[in-house]
Amino acid sequence: MTFAVTLGLDTLSFMLALLLVTLGLVVIFGLMNVINMAHGEFFLIGAYCVVLIQKIGLSYWWALLLAPIVLIAVGLIVEELVIRHIYRRFIDSILATWGISLVLKQLIVIVFGATAQSVDSPIPGPVEILGVTYPAYRLFIMGVAIALSSAMFLLFYRTPIGLAVRGVIANRAMAASLGINTRRLDRATFAIGAGIAGVAGAVMAPIMSVDPQMGVGFLIPAFLSILVGGSGTLLGALTGTAVISSTSVLVSDVWTQVVAQVVVFTLSILVIRFFPRGITGRRS
Amino acid sequence: MLIVRDLAAGYQRGSRVLDGVTLRIERGEVVALMGRNGMGKTTLMKAIAGHLLDATGLIIFNGVEILGLAPHQIANFGVGYVPQGRDIFSDFTTEENLLMGVVGKKQLPNRVPDWVYDLFPVLAERRRQFAGTLSGGQQQQLAIVRALVGEPILLLLDEPSEGIQPSIVQEIARTIRKIAGQRNLTILVVEQNLEFVLSTASRCLFMENGRIAEEAPVELLRPGSSLVQKYLSV
Numbered sequence: 001m002t003f004a005v006t007l008g009l010d011t012l013s014f015m016l017a018l019l020l021v022t023l024g025l026v027v028i029f030g031l032m033n034v035i036n037m038a039h040g041e042f043f044l045i046g047a048y049c050v051v052l053i054q055k056i057g058l059s060y061w062w063a064l065l066l067a068p069i070v071l072i073a074v075g076l077i078v079e080e081l082v083i084r085h086i087y088r089r090f091i092d093s094i095l096a097t098w099g100i101s102l103v104l105k106q107l108i109v110i111v112f113g114a115t116a117q118s119v120d121s122p123i124p125g126p127v128e129i130l131g132v133t134y135p136a137y138r139l140f141i142m143g144v145a146i147a148l149s150s151a152m153f154l155l156f157y158r159t160p161i162g163l164a165v166r167g168v169i170a171n172r173a174m175a176a177s178l179g180i181n182t183r184r185l186d187r188a189t190f191a192i193g194a195g196i197a198g199v200a201g202a203v204m205a206p207i208m209s210v211d212p213q214m215g216v217g218f219l220i221p222a223f224l225s226i227l228v229g230g231s232g233t234l235l236g237a238l239t240g241t242a243v244i245s246s247t248s249v250l251v252s253d254v255w256t257q258v259v260a261q262v263v264v265f266t267l268s269i270l271v272i273r274f275f276p277r278g279i280t281g282r283r284s
Numbered sequence: 285m286l287i288v289r290d291l292a293a294g295y296q297r298g299s300r301v302l303d304g305v306t307l308r309i310e311r312g313e314v315v316a317l318m319g320r321n322g323m324g325k326t327t328l329m330k331a332i333a334g335h336l337l338d339a340t341g342l343i344i345f346n347g348v349e350i351l352g353l354a355p356h357q358i359a360n361f362g363v364g365y366v367p368q369g370r371d372i373f374s375d376f377t378t379e380e381n382l383l384m385g386v387v388g389k390k391q392l393p394n395r396v397p398d399w400v401y402d403l404f405p406v407l408a409e410r411r412r413q414f415a416g417t418l419s420g421g422q423q424q425q426l427a428i429v430r431a432l433v434g435e436p437i438l439l440l441l442d443e444p445s446e447g448i449q450p451s452i453v454q455e456i457a458r459t460i461r462k463i464a465g466q467r468n469l470t471i472l473v474v475e476q477n478l479e480f481v482l483s484t485a486s487r488c489l490f491m492e493n494g495r496i497a498e499e500a501p502v503e504l505l506r507p508g509s510s511l512v513q514k515y516l517s518v
Contacts, residue, residue, distance in 0.1 A: 160387045160394040167373060167384045174371040177333050179359035179388030179434060 005132050007253060013138045015245035016145035017204060022222040022237050023145075023152060024197030029223070030231040031156075031169055032189055034083060035090060037097040039222070040215025041104035042071055042194045046201020047210045048108055051117045060122035060206070067202035068195040074104075075194025079187050087186070108212050116211035137206055144203050148196065153234050155192075165189050169232075221248070224264070228271045230278025239279050243267070285311040285470050286332070286438055291341035291351075292494075293331055301327045302339070303494030309438075314464050314471040316481040316502070319491035319515055325474045326368050328491070329442045332472075333365040334358040346437060356388060364436030368443045368474075370427040374416030378407055381415045381426055385433040392435065400429055403459075421452030425459070432463065441473040445480045457483045478507060478516070490515040 021043060028036045036042075049067040050060065078100055086093040123140055126133040156162035167175040168182045176182050201215075208214055221244050229240020247267055252260035271279065286309040294300035301324045309315050317325050331339045334355035343351040350358050359365070373381050382396045401408035406422055407429065415426060424444055431439060444460070445453040457480050464471055464484075475481050481488060482502055490498045492515060500511055 160383065163376075163380055163383055164387045167376070167387075170373050170375060171371055173335060173355065174367065174373075175384065175388070176355035177335070177359055177365040177367070178384050178430070179356050180384075181354075181356045181388070183354075 002132050005130050006134075007249070009129070009132070009134055009138075010253070011246050011249040013142055014249050015241050016142040018218070018221055018225060018245045019149060019238065019241040020141065020145040020200045020203060021197075021218040022225050022241050023148060024193045024195075024200060025222050025226060026231075026234060026237040027152075027193035027196065028190060030226050030233070030237060031165070032087075032186070032193070033169075033231075034087065034190070035093050035097065036083075036193075037094060038078070038101035038104060039097075039197055040219035041101045041108075042074065042197035042215075043201040043204075043218065044108060044212065044215040045074060045104065046071055046198035047119075047205040047208070047214060048112055048117075048201075049198065050119050050202050050205040051112060051210055054119060060120070063202045063205075064199065067198035071198025071201075072191045072195040074198075075191035076187060078194070079190040083190060084183075084186065105212050105215075112212075114212060116209045119205045119210055121206040135207075141203055141207070144199075148199065149234065149238070152196070156234070221245075221264070224268045226278075228268050228278060230275075230281035233280060236278050236280040243271075243279070285309055285313075285346060286472070287342070287344040288328075288332070289342040289344075291328070291331060291339060291343065293327060293336045293339035300494055302331060305341070305491075305495055307489060307496050309470060309472060311437075311470055312464075312468045313487065314460075314473065314485045316485035316488045317472060317474045317491060318476070318481065318488055319497075323491045324494040325491050326442055329365070329367070329440050329472070329474060332358075332440060333363060333367075359434065359436075360389065362435070362437035364431035364434055364439045366427045366431050366439070366441045366444065368446065370423050372415045372418075372423050372427050372430070374414065376415055377412050378415050378418070378426060379411040381430050382407070382433055385430040389434050392433075397433060400433060403463075404429055419452075421448045421456065424448055424452075424456060428456070428460070436469070438470045438472065441471060441475075443474055443476065445475060445477040453477060453480055454483070456480075460484050476516070478505065478512065481505065 024042065025039055028034050028039065046067040049070055050063040053060065053063040053066060082096050082100060086096050121137045123136045125136055127136045156165060164180050165185055168180060168185050172182055225240030225244045226237055228243055230236030244264055248260045248264050251263045275281065288305055288307045291302050291305040292300055293302040305328055319325055330336050332343060334353055339351060341351065345361060345363060348361055350361060373384060379396060382400060383394065386392045387394055404425060407426060410418060415423065418426060444456055461484050463469060473485065482505060485502050488500055488502050488505060489496050504511060
C-alpha cells in the first residue's frame, strides 16, 4: 500500500514538475508556434536567480519574485532583438534561438562559473501524507504547478487580454482589423512565457543540481509533452505531461531509467505518427 | 469622409492589381463596388483596411491620411472591415467573437452591448455555441455585428452574400439597410448580387482593370441594362 502511495506521489510530483516547466513552453511554442531552443536557458536563469539571492544572503522567497521579473525583461529583449523577425519561419527560428541559448548559457558560465551550485531547500524535511513520509518541498512544487496552471488558464481563457491573445494567434490579420495591436500582444505573450519559465527554474532549483546544463534535461520531455498532448491548448499540455511523466516514472521504477527513456521516445513517435495534432488535437 | 486618389498596388511585377483608383464617398452613403472577378475589388478593400504593404497613392479617411498606417490603427480611427470569406474565429463562441470586436478598442468597455442580442436574436440563442458550427448566413451576420460593436464610422463589406442562400441574403440586406439608417453609417460594399445592391446601396461604382471605370445611381441598374451588360456579364 505504502509502495503504491509513494509511486502515485512520485508520478504526480514528476508530472506536476514537468507541467510547471512545460507551461512557459505552452505559451511560446504551443500558442505562438515559436520553436524556442533557448527555453531551457530561461529556466536556467530562473534557477540562477535563486543562486544569486542565496549569495546575497536574502531569503529564498525573494527569488520567486526576482526570477519572473528578470525573465520578463530577458523575454522582452530577446523578442525585440530576434524573435519578432522570425515568426512563422520555422527553420530560422530553430537556428536563431539555438544561438540565443548558447549566448545565455555562456553568460551564466562567465558570471557564475561552470560548476554545479547547490541551493538549500527553503522547506527542508519530510511530512506525513496518506500514511507515507514525503519531502515537503516536493508538495510545495506540486502546489505551485497547480496554482500557476490555474492562473494561466484564467488569464488566457477568462480575460479580455487572453481572448485577444488567442484571437491574434487564430487569425492575425482579422484581429488587427478589429483594432488589436498584434505587435504589442506578441511581445507581451512571449515575455509571459519567459517569465513562467523563470518561475519554474526558481521553484525547481532546490531539488536539482544547478549547473549550466540543467535546462536541457527538462526541455526535451517538455517539447514531447506538447507534441504528444496537442499544441495550442492547456488541456493538451496537461494530457501530454501526464502521459510522458507517468510512463517515465512507472517504467523507470520497474526497470531502469534507460528503458524508461526508450519507452517514452517510442511512445511519443507512435503518438505523433498516429495523432499528428496530439491526443487532444482535432484532426483536420 | 473617404477619399481615395491614384491608389496603385500590385501583387506581381508588371501587372498592377490596382492601377490608379480614385473615388470619394460622403458620410452616410451606402456605395456598392461592382465588377467582374479579378478586377481589384477585394484588393481595394484590403488597401483601405491597411493590409497592403506596397500600396501607393492617397487614402484620406475622416480627414486623416491612413495609407501606410497599421490595420489596428485604421480600425481605431473608425474603419470596420468584414473580409471576403468572413474570417470569423471558428474555435471561439459567438460571444467571444463579438468580444473580439471590442477588446481592441480602448474607449469601449469589454462587453457585448445589449442592442446586439435585441437586434439579432439568432446570435443571442447561440451565444455559447462555437462560431464554426453556425450556418453560413449566421456566420455572415456574426462577422458584420462583430465589426459593428467596434462602433465604426465606415464599414467595408466584402461580398456579404457569397455562399449564402437567397432568403438569408435578403435578410442580411434588410439588416444592413436598417443599421446604416439608424447609425448614419457609411458603407462600401463589394457585391456581385444585383438584388442585394439594389436593396441596400444608393450609388454604384464599377471597377475594371484596377480602376473605377464608371459610376451610376442604382436606379440605372436593372438586370439586362447596358451597365450590367458592360461590367458584370461574363
